[in-house]
Amino acid sequence: MAKKRNLQSFDVVIAGGGVSGCAAAIAAGRSGASVLVIEQAGYLGGTLTSCGVGPMMTFHAGEKQIIQGVMGELVDRMTERGYSPGHIRDTTDYISYLTPFSSEGLKLILDEMLDEVGCKVLFHTFVGSVQIENKQITGLTICNKDGLTQVSAKVYIDATGDGDIAAWAGATVIKGRETDGAMQPMTTKMKFCNVDTGLLRNHILSHAEDFPRLVNNIELINNTPYLAIAGFIEEFKKAKAAGEISIPREDILFFETSVPGEFIINTTRIIEHDATDAWSLSEAEKIGRVQCSELEKFLRDYVPGFEKAHLELTGPSIGVRQSRQLRGSYTLTAEDILERKPFDTVIAHSAYPIDIHNPKGEGTESTFMSEPGTYYSIPYEIMVCEEVENLIVTGRCVSATFEAQAAIRTTPTAGALGQAGGIAAALAVQEDILPRIVDVKKLQSALKEQGAYLEI
Numbered sequence: 001m002a003k004k005r006n007l008q009s010f011d012v013v014i015a016g017g018g019v020s021g022c023a024a025a026i027a028a029g030r031s032g033a034s035v036l037v038i039e040q041a042g043y044l045g046g047t048l049t050s051c052g053v054g055p056m057m058t059f060h061a062g063e064k065q066i067i068q069g070v071m072g073e074l075v076d077r078m079t080e081r082g083y084s085p086g087h088i089r090d091t092t093d094y095i096s097y098l099t100p101f102s103s104e105g106l107k108l109i110l111d112e113m114l115d116e117v118g119c120k121v122l123f124h125t126f127v128g129s130v131q132i133e134n135k136q137i138t139g140l141t142i143c144n145k146d147g148l149t150q151v152s153a154k155v156y157i158d159a160t161g162d163g164d165i166a167a168w169a170g171a172t173v174i175k176g177r178e179t180d181g182a183m184q185p186m187t188t189k190m191k192f193c194n195v196d197t198g199l200l201r202n203h204i205l206s207h208a209e210d211f212p213r214l215v216n217n218i219e220l221i222n223n224t225p226y227l228a229i230a231g232f233i234e235e236f237k238k239a240k241a242a243g244e245i246s247i248p249r250e251d252i253l254f255f256e257t258s259v260p261g262e263f264i265i266n267t268t269r270i271i272e273h274d275a276t277d278a279w280s281l282s283e284a285e286k287i288g289r290v291q292c293s294e295l296e297k298f299l300r301d302y303v304p305g306f307e308k309a310h311l312e313l314t315g316p317s318i319g320v321r322q323s324r325q326l327r328g329s330y331t332l333t334a335e336d337i338l339e340r341k342p343f344d345t346v347i348a349h350s351a352y353p354i355d356i357h358n359p360k361g362e363g364t365e366s367t368f369m370s371e372p373g374t375y376y377s378i379p380y381e382i383m384v385c386e387e388v389e390n391l392i393v394t395g396r397c398v399s400a401t402f403e404a405q406a407a408i409r410t411t412p413t414a415g416a417l418g419q420a421g422g423i424a425a426a427l428a429v430q431e432d433i434l435p436r437i438v439d440v441k442k443l444q445s446a447l448k449e450q451g452a453y454l455e456i
């Protein structure tokens with residue numbers, strides 16, 4: 001039984017301290033709301049710190065930075081402190097710019113930014129259930145070393161990535177592809193340090209034909225201090241044929257962080273598992289570790305520069321690309337993205353393509369904007385629903401189709417959505433209204449005042 005002890009009362013309670021939850025907390029705090037963030041890990045940053053994901057991509061459409069505001073400030077602060085080189089060319093030529101960073105630096109700076117606005121954070125705390133009366137959440141039951149406790153707020157933000165709060169409160173959520181429910185695969189990341197980047201760079205330059213994404217643009221490799229590589233297709237094929245690799249993927253993908261010689265490997269692929277099913281998630285963690293051990297051997301045997309590298313870590317938690325999506329007041333679609341549909345209620349832009357890792361096996365399918373350097377708009381209504389009136393959903397579990405989610409799920413966009421969600425929550429509290437009827441014009445003005453880029 002939950003104790004009937006309330007923690008302090010807050011204007012806004014945010015479940016999840018990933019980038020979207022943090023951006024929401026900072027934005028709500030700057031708008032004058034009292035905020036509590038509840039995070040199951042012992043640090044902020046979500047996928048970027050708990051799963052070893054990086055770099056952030058992308059803040060840009062071609063040369064133009066179209067994600068600014070809190071997320072832009074976060075990168076500026078990391079850059080000033082030496083935790084990031086800032087935005088650099090993507091040497092895989094997938095997007096224009098990406099943003100490497102140190103995950104240890106990110107943890108510190110997020111702590112500081114939340115502290116500055118007086119936001120409280122409960123670490124090592126899991127939201128376990130939701131109380132709801134007359135379509136409104138009246139409290140959350142949280143679990144931590146104090147046991148079970150109740151917290152309550154005027155507005156709740158679901159930034160869990162998995163839509164936990166929305167689902168448990170009774171909002172309509174869907175999982176995966178509309179046709180068969182299949183979700184994008186999970187990935188256990190690996191981080192290596194002490195990679196000999198000179199050897200790696202020379203190998204790529206002398207085997208340009210083996211790197212299809214680079215072959216017409218090989219000078220990129222010479223012009224960047226930080227490498228991002230997709231390739232080693234033949235080597236991977238050979239290792240798979242020899243029974244050394246069980247990963248259902250066709251190439252390897254890896255990125256240098258802001259720490260010279262440190263690389264994040266984004267290559268394992270755990271298919272047909274469900275991150276919102278505790279047994280399935282547990283099984284996926286084990287499969288991920290097996291794939292990592294295969295990959296460690298592969299990298300040492302086949303990839304020049306990794307011979308003496310150290311495996312620093314496998315992601316503390318498996319990375320989840322997709323699980324539940326809210327079905328909110330509006331659902332963003334692939335057509336909205338590719339046709340660049342204008343929305344009066346736009347609260348963020350993005351230029352990241354539709355990037356689908358095959359839910360069933362090998363293959364990654366990308367659909368880019370038809371004109372390079374262009375970007376799309378995201379409306380406020382994908383964060384709210386009629387069924388749970390005092391809830392805002394943000395980050396990767398907003399209301400989007402399978403394909404649209406595959407475009408807006410990455411970090412800068414998730415953070416931009418978070419900033420909008422945080423301001424909307426604060427406005428709803430100030431005006432004592434439901435988030436669904438917040439005046440979006442006021443929200444847009446407040447976003448601009450907080451430095452967000454909005455084309456309206």
Ligand SMILES: Cc1cc2nc3c(=O)[nH]c(=O)nc-3n(C[C@H](O)[C@H](O)[C@H](O)COP(=O)(O)OP(=O)(O)OC[C@H]3O[C@@H](n4cnc5c(N)ncnc54)[C@H](O)[C@@H]3O)c2cc1C
Binds near residue numbers: 020040047048161162
């Ligand atoms: C394998 C992989 C590779 C990726 N590669 C890139 C990349 O290269 N570049 C890029 O920009 N993006 C990448 N992404 C996407 C990006 O990392 C995430 O989609 C984005 O960061 C999502 O942010 P979020 O805040 O919505 O969710 P998350 O980062 O998932 O944060 C959710 C937070 O909520 C917490 N939480 C969840 N449930 C509860 C609960 N019930 N109670 C308390 N706390 C809870 C979690 O611990 C977590 O901290 C990748 C994702 C994956 C999985």
